[in-house]
Amino acid sequence: MTMLRRPRASASASNGGGKSLKSGKESKITTTVLYPQLWPHSFLSLTNARRDIKYDELTLEEFVAGYGQILQSPDIVEIERPARLKHLVSLMYFAQQYEWQAVLSFHGAVLLEIERGLLKWGDSLFHLESRTLYGHPKAPPSSTSGGSSTSSTTVLYCRDFQRQQCSFNQAHYGYLRGERKWLRHICSDCWVQSRKQEQHRAGSSECTFATARSETKN
Numbered sequence: 001m002t003m004l005r006r007p008r009a010s011a012s013a014s015n016g017g018g019k020s021l022k023s024g025k026e027s028k029i030t031t032t033v034l035y036p037q038l039w040p041h042s043f044l045s046l047t048n049a050r051r052d053i054k055y056d057e058l059t060l061e062e063f064v065a066g067y068g069q070i071l072q073s074p075d076i077v078e079i080e081r082p083a084r085l086k087h088l089v090s091l092m093y094f095a096q097q098y099e100w101q102a103v104l105s106f107h108g109a110v111l112l113e114i115e116r117g118l119l120k121w122g123d124s125l126f127h128l129e130s131r132t133l134y135g136h137p138k139a140p141p142s143s144t145s146g147g148s149s150t151s152s153t154t155v156l157y158c159r160d161f162q163r164q165q166c167s168f169n170q171a172h173y174g175y176l177r178g179e180r181k182w183l184r185h186i187c188s189d190c191w192v193q194s195r196k197q198e199q200h201r202a203g204s205s206e207c208t209f210a211t212a213r214s215e216t217k218n
Ligand SMILES: [Zn+2]
Pocket: 158, 159, 160, 161, 166, 167, 168, 170, 172, 183, 184, 185
């Protein structure tokens, strides 16, 4: 990662005269952004405390609210509006089949490619679907009820969450042994010992394995 330096006077026309524009995703300046897009998180009417909301942390409700604001915005090109609406509908269908985080990164990938001029609204997005969505099917809604043959999707827990050192407040992507994985904020003890996805941290007072651990030394 390089520090951003303000070009000194006007003498630095080193990068072919290309104008540096901000991606709407983060306030990060890249030279590759040709067509900055409106990102849903920056369009949320912030009625709550989540002022510094990050795109990757949007819930489905926040996402649709922000996306809807963009659809209503006079700033978008009128002929793009139907394509954007159609895209939202397909995102919501994807959200029924795939992990929400995967749908978010799919849409993020779409916006980034549009910003780079590689895609236009209305183009086929199939290559991005396969890259971001297909590996992340939504876990079946029925919770584990004794059936041990349901290991179609791997469940991984966030280690930082157990130590209260995670900066995310819900499940997120992270690196595990060099691979980008979907990490859940579930109790590692409950998952390892009983294959249950519990919301508490390992070692917290709600965890049944916490007391067992302090009594019997393993
Ligand atoms: Zn985490």
